[in-house]
Amino acid sequence: MKQKSIILTGGGTAGHVSLNQAIIPSLQKEGYDVHYIGSYDGIEKELITESFPEVPYHSIASGKLRRYFSMKNFSDPFKVLAGVGQAFRIIRKVKPSIIFSKGGFVSVPVVIAAKLAKIPVVIHESDVTPGLANKIALPFASHVFTIFQDTLKYLPSDKATCTGSIVREQLFTGNASVGKKRCGFEERKKVLLVMGGSLGSAVLNDALRNNLPELLKEFNIIHLCGKGNVDTTLDRLKGYKQFDYVTTELPDLLYAADFIVSRAGSNSIFEFLALKKPMLLVPLSASKSRGDQILNANIFERQGFAHVLEEELLTKNTFMKAIEALSTRKDEMIDAMEKAESPKTPDEMVSLILQYEK
Numbered sequence: 001m002k003q004k005s006i007i008l009t010g011g012g013t014a015g016h017v018s019l020n021q022a023i024i025p026s027l028q029k030e031g032y033d034v035h036y037i038g039s040y041d042g043i044e045k046e047l048i049t050e051s052f053p054e055v056p057y058h059s060i061a062s063g064k065l066r067r068y069f070s071m072k073n074f075s076d077p078f079k080v081l082a083g084v085g086q087a088f089r090i091i092r093k094v095k096p097s098i099i100f101s102k103g104g105f106v107s108v109p110v111v112i113a114a115k116l117a118k119i120p121v122v123i124h125e126s127d128v129t130p131g132l133a134n135k136i137a138l139p140f141a142s143h144v145f146t147i148f149q150d151t152l153k154y155l156p157s158d159k160a161t162c163t164g165s166i167v168r169e170q171l172f173t174g175n176a177s178v179g180k181k182r183c184g185f186e187e188r189k190k191v192l193l194v195m196g197g198s199l200g201s202a203v204l205n206d207a208l209r210n211n212l213p214e215l216l217k218e219f220n221i222i223h224l225c226g227k228g229n230v231d232t233t234l235d236r237l238k239g240y241k242q243f244d245y246v247t248t249e250l251p252d253l254l255y256a257a258d259f260i261v262s263r264a265g266s267n268s269i270f271e272f273l274a275l276k277k278p279m280l281l282v283p284l285s286a287s288k289s290r291g292d293q294i295l296n297a298n299i300f301e302r303q304g305f306a307h308v309l310e311e312e313l314l315t316k317n318t319f320m321k322a323i324e325a326l327s328t329r330k331d332e333m334i335d336a337m338e339k340a341e342s343p344k345t346p347d348e349m350v351s352l353i354l355q356y357e358k
Contacts, residue, residue: 009099023350038060191221
């Protein structure tokens with residue numbers, strides 16, 4: 001009997017790849033030949049090829065979809081069309097029984113090509129309101145899974161289901177002692193981990209570094225500052241360890257952390273919730289995004305999982321006050337997290353996806 005195959009797609013940020021990374025081992029365990037379609041130079045290529053060198057990675061053209069005026073809006077549709085043609089040829093060659101899309105710009109040509117090839121597509125939406133890529137892909141999909149119950153009101157009732165969060169099993173393999181050793185921490189202080197997403201955050205980096213002398217009196221600090229954002233003049237600072245980006249080391253660093261300061265991408269904040277880590281969330285402002293992180297953060301604050309500081313209000317002083325509030329509310333947040341619904345396993349998510357295969 002011929003081995004069944006599946007194509008995964010999604011990219012642009014680590015958040016559009018992490019769920020795919022989580023379910024690949026479960027799909028392989030089920031005997032599927034897993035293929036990945038991504039962009040030529042997006043972060044998804046690095047993450048998938050490094051983590052799963054055995055998974056064939058297929059690159060296609062991908063135009064960016066914008067909600068604002070740009071001259072590239074006139075040329076990028078042609079990139080999308082080229083991507084549709086490339087994806088269609090890959091699909092015809094691989095012959096998958098189903099395609100799973102995590103979103104991001106690169107997923108749009110793949111989903112359209114899948115419809116042309118008559119292959120069922122399942123989409124996953126992580127944010128409260130669907131992103132532009134998933135909105136465009138929705139008519140071509142067989143089903144959409146969501147993390148937030150609130151998202152269902154934005155989707156057709158006959159093709160949408162809320163699954164809750166899905167957390168990769170590797171996350172729970174972390175070791176706090178190993179994480180602290182990686183950072184060279186010797187003093188027994190609480191550990192504060194600050195991260196601005198896979199691309200980094202200039203405002204978070206500045207807020208942290210402007211307060212380092214004061215913060216280091218109380219905390220050891222792990223700083224995931226984003227590629228190209230390491231400040232080598234701070235390398236010798238005791239109790240402060242900076243990384244531009246981490247992959248396999250992340251579970252150890254998360255386990256080492258007592259508190260986390262982060263943007264409010266849904267994949268990340270649900271991982272912090274699963275590990276019961278009190279968090280200060282600084283969502284991307286509405287002027288820099290479609291406001292999805294603000295909605296994510298507000299839901300977590302209402303449920304008692306996080307303290308929220310709006311980016312527009314972020315200053316040297318408000319950052320320090322927010323850290324103090326986080327420390328004060330630690331036990332209260334952990335109690336709320338203990339009562340939260342447990343995330344689904346990758347095996348459970350794979351079972352849900354495969355219901356729709358051809």
